[in-house]
Amino acid sequence: MKRSVLRVVGRRDTPRPPDSAAILAAMPIPVVVLDAEDRFRFANDAAEQFLGISSASLANLRLIDLVPDDNPIFLLIRQIRAAEVTISEHDLSIESPRLKKHGITVQGSPLAGEPGSVLLILQDVSAARQLDRQMSFRSAARSVAGMAAVLAHEVKNPLSGIRGAAQLLETSVNDQDRELTDLIRDEADRITALVDRMEAFGEKPVDRGAVNIHRVLEHVRRLAKSGFAADLRITENYDPSLPHVNGNRDQLVQVLLNLVKNAAESLTFGNTPFGEITLTTSFQHGVRLSVPGSDQRLHLPLAVTVRDNGPGIPEDIRDNLFDAFVSSKPSGSGLGLALVAKIVADHGGLIEVDSRPGRTEFRLFLPMLSETP
Ligand SMILES: Nc1ncnc2c1ncn2[C@@H]1O[C@H](COP(=O)(O)OP(=O)(O)O)[C@@H](O)[C@H]1O
Numbered sequence: 001m002k003r004s005v006l007r008v009v010g011r012r013d014t015p016r017p018p019d020s021a022a023i024l025a026a027m028p029i030p031v032v033v034l035d036a037e038d039r040f041r042f043a044n045d046a047a048e049q050f051l052g053i054s055s056a057s058l059a060n061l062r063l064i065d066l067v068p069d070d071n072p073i074f075l076l077i078r079q080i081r082a083a084e085v086t087i088s089e090h091d092l093s094i095e096s097p098r099l100k101k102h103g104i105t106v107q108g109s110p111l112a113g114e115p116g117s118v119l120l121i122l123q124d125v126s127a128a129r130q131l132d133r134q135m136s137f138r139s140a141a142r143s144v145a146g147m148a149a150v151l152a153h154e155v156k157n158p159l160s161g162i163r164g165a166a167q168l169l170e171t172s173v174n175d176q177d178r179e180l181t182d183l184i185r186d187e188a189d190r191i192t193a194l195v196d197r198m199e200a201f202g203e204k205p206v207d208r209g210a211v212n213i214h215r216v217l218e219h220v221r222r223l224a225k226s227g228f229a230a231d232l233r234i235t236e237n238y239d240p241s242l243p244h245v246n247g248n249r250d251q252l253v254q255v256l257l258n259l260v261k262n263a264a265e266s267l268t269f270g271n272t273p274f275g276e277i278t279l280t281t282s283f284q285h286g287v288r289l290s291v292p293g294s295d296q297r298l299h300l301p302l303a304v305t306v307r308d309n310g311p312g313i314p315e316d317i318r319d320n321l322f323d324a325f326v327s328s329k330p331s332g333s334g335l336g337l338a339l340v341a342k343i344v345a346d347h348g349g350l351i352e353v354d355s356r357p358g359r360t361e362f363r364l365f366l367p368m369l370s371e372t373p
């Protein structure tokens with residue numbers, strides 16, 4: 001009698017493990033199994049999403065149908081079969097008419113008891129890399145802050161002397177020479193304005209609180225429509241139930257103004273017919289981002305995007321887009337996006353960009369009021 005009671009209790013304490021197929025299906029990491037002829041024998045839900053193909057369709061496909069045969073993934077698979085060990089390869093690109101993925105980490109293992117079959121785990125590390133880059137943008141912004149402090153001292157003081165001298169001269173020269181004194185004054189003002197903009201990188205503490213991002217966007221839209229974007233169409237696509245952002249209103253105005261201004265300039269310089277800027281807000285449920293090299297998890301559910309249908313970001317500056325002084329414009333300062341990156345990082349947020357001709361989108365992820373990181 002005693003023993004049977006014990007047995008019942010024991011069974012309750014160690015419940016039967018869930019079905020392994022259910023575990024695989026629920027895994028948020030793409031997993032596929034290929035047979036000895038590289039046919040897809042299995043793909044979990046995450047893999048279907050990753051590849052953009054249902055498992056029913058995958059069942060009729062071979063890897064070669066998705067990826068050209070010179071892709072290093074085939075070498076990886078051959079090595080796994082030959083050595084019968086787990087091998088991983090980083091930074092693979094999978095590019096074909098059906099699929100375009102970069103910065104993929106693939107881990108593969110032979111499947112025990114199934115000769116020639118390999119299990120592949122595919123991971124898109126580009127989101128983590130984005131975050132990594134974000135961290136380095138931040139340090140780039142710091143070095144700008146240091147430089148701005150030096151410039152403010154070493155440049156602004158002598159400049160005000162030069163400006164004052166030009167103003168004095170103005171009173172005693174003829175009209176023709178006055179053009180020159182005007183030039184000196186205007187150029188001195190331009191340099192002062194540039195240094196002032198750089199000083200915005202300083203580490204002054206700012207107040208944070210509840211900010212209604214729709215009010216910020218409305219303000220930015222009004223500024224744009226009454227100035228640099230007067231002839232452009234600005235479309236809004238807002239989620240009215242969006243909670244407040246935890247942030248600084250003036251800084252967020254600055255961020256969005258810089259993004260909208262860049263969008264407007266790309267449309268104007270690119271002579272885009274039917275130029276349009278679209279502002280969107282949305283709530284991202286349940287997305288958490290891990291920070292590389294730490295156990296921090298960011299919960300940034302508020303997404304704000306600024307999209308334009310302009311020519312796209314020039315290829316040669318994409319990798320350094322958020323660095324200071326990177327600009328493709330004849331008189332651009334290249335400080336706009338560096339300041340955006342700095343403010344977003346100070347807010348504990350994240351910014352991503354996606355650009356191709358006809359569609360450039362800057363996506364901003366911000367913390368909600370109750371979720372100060
Ligand atoms: N929406 C956009 N479309 C195309 N290119 C863009 C866009 N936003 C930014 N860029 C590119 O990024 C560069 C850097 O932008 P930014 O830091 O604001 O400096 P600036 O506007 O002074 O050039 C721009 O010169 C431009 O080449």
Ligand SMILES: [Mg+2]
Nearest residue numbers: 258262336337
């Ligand atoms: Mg700019």
